[in-house]
Amino acid sequence: MSVRPANEGDAESVAQFIIALARLREHVHFQRGLHPAAASRIREMFLKALTRDDQAVFVAEEDDAAGAVGVQWITRQRSLLVLPEHRAMLSHGYIDPAHRRRGHMRTLIEASEAWLRQHDVELATMLVDPGNHASMQTFHSLGYVQDGVSLRKRIG
Ligand SMILES: CC(C)(COP(=O)(O)OP(=O)(O)OC[C@H]1O[C@@H](n2cnc3c(N)ncnc32)[C@H](O)[C@@H]1OP(=O)(O)O)[C@@H](O)C(=O)NCCC(=O)NCCS
DSSP states (O other), X not given: OXXXXXXXXXXXXXXXHHHHHHHHTTTSTTOOSOOTTHHHHHHHHXXXXXXXXXXXXXXXXXXXXXXXXXXXXXXXXEOSSSSSOEEEEEEEEEEOGGGTTSSHHHHHHHHHHHHHHHTTOOEEEEOOXXXXXXXXHHHHHTTOEEXXXXXXXXXX
């Protein structure tokens, strides 16, 4: 089991994971389902992210599985108004159902936080549906605490 920075060869897996994640949220009241071009748009957004220094995408792998089994995306940004100025949003966290409860998300978050520390990010945030029990349990166990509508963790 390992985690590595994503590369171009991961575009299809990452698109499938993010589509699966979006399907979990299809019940959200203002949505009317997935856009027909969702997969190609995600691939395009992913390939762009690989070229940017304010974004990082990590994927999890298992020794006996071909290709990625999960993904975590990071976007860092600077607040113009409030401290801590340098923050990051963790998003699109998803592990293939056949590979859950093996520590992949924990390892992805550890790699993501190491990347945040290297980039002097002080605060990590994420949005999690409060009804998503597995996800809440996972991120609480990794030190993320509810703060208003988001989960937060001080980095460093
Ligand atoms: C939430 C999710 C990312 C967890 O990934 P995972 O690789 O299975 O998580 P890990 O194996 O790293 O679990 C780490 C810890 O989180 C907690 N946890 C994980 N899944 C859990 C579950 N279903 N119920 C209760 N606690 C859970 C446990 O404390 C676990 O440690 P343990 O296995 O030693 O008890 C995965 O279930 C998933 O992809 N769900 C669908 C997508 C999603 O909801 N993503 C969140 C985006 S907002």
